[in-house]
Amino acid sequence: MKLHNNTIRGVHSALEAIFKEGQYADKVIERTLKSNPKWGARDRSFIAETTYEMVRWWRLINYLSPSESYWDLFGTYWLMQGHSLPPWEEFSGINPDRIKSKYEKLEDPSLLESIPTWLHEMGKNELGDKWEQEIHSLNEEAEVVLRVNTLKTTRERLKNQLAEDGIKTYIVKGYPDALILEERQNVFRNPAFKEGLFEVQDASSQLVAAALAVEPGMRVIDACAGAGGKSLHLAALMDNKGKILSMDVEEWKLQQTKLRARRDGVSIIERKVIEGSKTIKRLKESADRLLLDVPCSGLGVLRRNPDTKWKLSPESIADVQKTQQEIIQSYSSMVKKGGQMVYATCSILPSENQNQVEKFLASEAGQDFELIEDQKVLAQESGFDGFYIARLQRKP
Numbered sequence: 001m002k003l004h005n006n007t008i009r010g011v012h013s014a015l016e017a018i019f020k021e022g023q024y025a026d027k028v029i030e031r032t033l034k035s036n037p038k039w040g041a042r043d044r045s046f047i048a049e050t051t052y053e054m055v056r057w058w059r060l061i062n063y064l065s066p067s068e069s070y071w072d073l074f075g076t077y078w079l080m081q082g083h084s085l086p087p088w089e090e091f092s093g094i095n096p097d098r099i100k101s102k103y104e105k106l107e108d109p110s111l112l113e114s115i116p117t118w119l120h121e122m123g124k125n126e127l128g129d130k131w132e133q134e135i136h137s138l139n140e141e142a143e144v145v146l147r148v149n150t151l152k153t154t155r156e157r158l159k160n161q162l163a164e165d166g167i168k169t170y171i172v173k174g175y176p177d178a179l180i181l182e183e184r185q186n187v188f189r190n191p192a193f194k195e196g197l198f199e200v201q202d203a204s205s206q207l208v209a210a211a212l213a214v215e216p217g218m219r220v221i222d223a224c225a226g227a228g229g230k231s232l233h234l235a236a237l238m239d240n241k242g243k244i245l246s247m248d249v250e251e252w253k254l255q256q257t258k259l260r261a262r263r264d265g266v267s268i269i270e271r272k273v274i275e276g277s278k279t280i281k282r283l284k285e286s287a288d289r290l291l292l293d294v295p296c297s298g299l300g301v302l303r304r305n306p307d308t309k310w311k312l313s314p315e316s317i318a319d320v321q322k323t324q325q326e327i328i329q330s331y332s333s334m335v336k337k338g339g340q341m342v343y344a345t346c347s348i349l350p351s352e353n354q355n356q357v358e359k360f361l362a363s364e365a366g367q368d369f370e371l372i373e374d375q376k377v378l379a380q381e382s383g384f385d386g387f388y389i390a391r392l393q394r395k396p
């Protein structure tokens with residue numbers, strides 16, 4: 001594969017924004033590509049993929065070639081991919097034999113999997129024997145998965161429509177609304193996306209709304225709705241009949257929900273910003289179904305957001321765990337007697353998942369609830385993102 005100096009520079013400036021300015025990788029890549037409209041499709045995918053992969057393997061790359069120079073770091077990454085380097089002056093500081101022998105001697109799993117040492121220790125403590133395979137799976141490149149908007153089309157029809165545009169997809173048993181792309185490509189420019197025929201949503205994430213067992217006509221609250229991915233799925237499962245209250249503490253996220261609902265032909269979503277405990281108290285026992293897609297460490301979606309591992313710390317995980325317990329304790333009051341609630345995270349750590357549900361059930365607020373079932377979705381078993389989904393029932 002031929003390297004081009006200008007696209008490597010594009011990767012360097014993206015890495016600088018991510019590591020020196022602490023910006024989010026997906027946003028940086030989006031902006032880098034937008035501000036360089038002349039780059040062709042191949043250049044764009046080179047920049048996006050290389051930036052993501054270098055972020056993913058950042059600790060390992062820096063261990064193999066401790067250097068301040070982005071050329072040294074890129075060259076090391078390129079060699080790790082099994083390529084050879086062109087005889088450019090920029091790569092003169094790299095010694096491929098030294099890098100290879102350093103890699104071959106490596107035994108420390110946290111370096112081999114390119115994660116912080118504290119995270120390796122935490123993962124081992126929480127997941128035991130399953131940890132090493134799980135972090136290995138979470139370091140793989142994610143599939144692109146679509147969720148068919150069944151309010152506007154069927155899976156079969158969309159599959160054929162995309163195939164006519166050269167986008168080949170396949171289906172996997174157990175995910176009734178999902179289509180998986182055979183080859184990674186940008187689907188947001190496809191007319192079917194603009195017409196609201198699909199959303200991009202991982203297959204594991206599609207299990208969350210399905211677990212809430214909604215029916216048309218119900219009153220549903222999505223209390224951590226964010227940009228509305230699950231609210232939109234719920235609306236489709238309810239055949240756009242009933243009411244969904246999409247809530248969040250961040251108004252700008254709910255604004256996205258509004259735009260997406262319009263594109264997807266969803267009219268049953270109402271939005272409400274959570275301003276404090278009063279907002280929750282006013283909705284006491286008002287929901288047939290409540291979704292708590294709570295903020296979490298994001299460790300289950302490392303394949304999509306590899307920069308998360310450099311932003312997390314034991315303290316930030318402890319903080320988010322505190323928020324999770326506060327949310328389930330207080331927000332569960334919105335479920336009607338006899339109603340149901342789903343508590344979900346995109347984390348694989350039991351301390352954010354089943355332990356939180358157990359703690360809630362043992363508390364005073366949880367006395368009215370019982371666990372119906374839970375799914376501990378690991379990337380190594382599902383092939384998709386890591387998730388936790390617990391379904392609880394409030395006693396009549």
Ligand SMILES: C[S@@+](CC[C@H](N)C(=O)[O-])C[C@H]1O[C@@H](n2cnc3c(N)ncnc32)[C@H](O)[C@@H]1O
Nearest residue numbers: 224225226227228229230248249250293294295
């Ligand atoms: C995992 S994300 C939700 C993703 C969203 N459900 C989706 O499908 O796109 C968690 C959300 O919880 C929100 N959040 C954080 N603290 C909250 C709180 N105390 N109450 C409600 N939402 C909160 C965040 O702003 C974030 O949008």
